[in-house]
């Protein structure tokens with residue numbers, strides 16, 4: 265295993281952020297860590313990165329993980345290239361090797377621009393490139409595609425695929441289920457500090473997904489009914505959507521929420 | 526990490542240049558006026574630079590407290606601090622990396638100010654240069670450690686700004702960095718020793734004007750060491766690698 269957490273508990277004062285988490289990722293796997301805001305995803309990632317110590321339980325990590333935290337962390341006055349150098353130096357990686365990441369993250373033409381003058385998506389790509397500058401065996405990406413434009417999203421997804429293809433284990437937190445389907449990633453669903461489901465997409469769909477109709481009424485209420493029937497809807501319905509068995513409906517069944525909420 | 530600190534300095538050298546250039550200008554402007562002040566204080570015929578060079582060195586070295594504080598806080602503001610930690614830098618390496626460039630800056634400051642004083646402002650050390658170097662080195666250590674203490678104990682960048690910059694000015698003035706303590710108002714005299722600058726200036730006066738050697742400045746050196754120890758204590762007590770620091774935004 266490239267990452268193995270066993271019985272990990274983490275509290276912030278009274279608040280329990282992780283409540284006995286067992287979580288492991290083998291080499292070459294991509295695991296999407298899903299869960300509503302506040303579920304404990306960032307806490308789990310920080311523990312795996314060695315930034316936080318668990319209150320109990322054990323953590324084992326292969327090598328020095330590469331971390332892209334949820335919030336963008338770059339040196340705004342330095343150029344894109346210099347940002348990569350700065351972290352390459354910390355890891356004892358040559359500048360030339362660090363600059364190989366310019367291309368996959370679509371940064372080649374921006375290499376000499378100060379990072380502070382990049383767009384949000386460009387900064388996000390640099391931020392993610394920094395995480396992998398030393399070719400880590402474990403890559404931790406905390407919401408790498410949050411608010412990202414299409415180009416950024418596809419560059420990051422391609423990079424994730426490439427890294428896993430080279431044998432790295434990738435843990436990836438996100439709210440976007442289509443992305444996970446596109447990557448064919450394994451899924452772990454975290455809610456209130458516990459992993460409530462995990463497996464491949466197919467396993468999750470087979471185990472938890474059912475067809476649903478989501479109905480929105482004029483007064484803003486929403487209701488979900490099992491099945492696919494749209495018969496017998498009253499005049500007070502403004503919208504009705506059939507959700508076929510999918511990652512989305514599995515997520516809904518497990519958390520009672522849509523993934524984007 | 527030190528390489529990156531130098532890189533950051535190269536991209537924005539203005540604050541560092543001001544910290545060396547500004548005291549040069551002030552020294553030059555104030556030295557003549559200070560000659561009579563020194564004479565009134567019993568040092569007939571001494572050049573004004575005997576006050577302005579060590580005085581400005583103390584005052585502007587004190588701004589390094591802010592330099593250290595900001596060096597740590599800006600890393601939080603840029604959100605690169607957790608990335609440095611994730612790269613496996615130990616607390617000691619992080620702090621060493623953060624102190625290296627300010628240490629270089631304070632050293633350069635002293636070399637330039639004293640060098641300029643000797644070359645252009647008739648500064649003469651009647652006693653021991655070694656004593657002068659000891660005082661300067663210990664005072665430089667004191668301000669660097671005070672910067673760490675500030676970064677450790679304060680939680681917002683506004684606090685760092687207020688405490689370190691205003692503190693540097695206040696302690697510099699109180700301790701006789703601008704004008705000698707004996708020409709400050711009567712009521713200030715008993716509280717002047719609360720400022721580390723007072724003790725540095727006391728030592729400088731002994732070595733520069735009164736022909737003192739290292740043995741004659743051991744008293745001020747001991748007090749400066751005690752101040753340094755107190756700041757180190759605060760830094761050790763309050764410093765936490767994962768403490769949240771509020772910056773801008």
Ligand SMILES: Nc1ncnc2c1ncn2[C@@H]1O[C@H](COP(=O)(O)OP(=O)(O)O)[C@@H](O)[C@H]1O
Pocket residue numbers: 276279280281299300301302303304305306307308
């Ligand atoms: N530094 C902190 N201090 C106190 N509570 C925190 C801290 N960080 C996170 N929490 C709390 O822990 C829980 C999990 O947070 P987090 O790991 O950030 O969740 P997620 O990334 O899934 O949104 C939340 O309830 C959050 O409010």
Ligand SMILES: [Mg+2]
Pocket residue numbers: 305306307334406
């Ligand atoms: Mg989070």
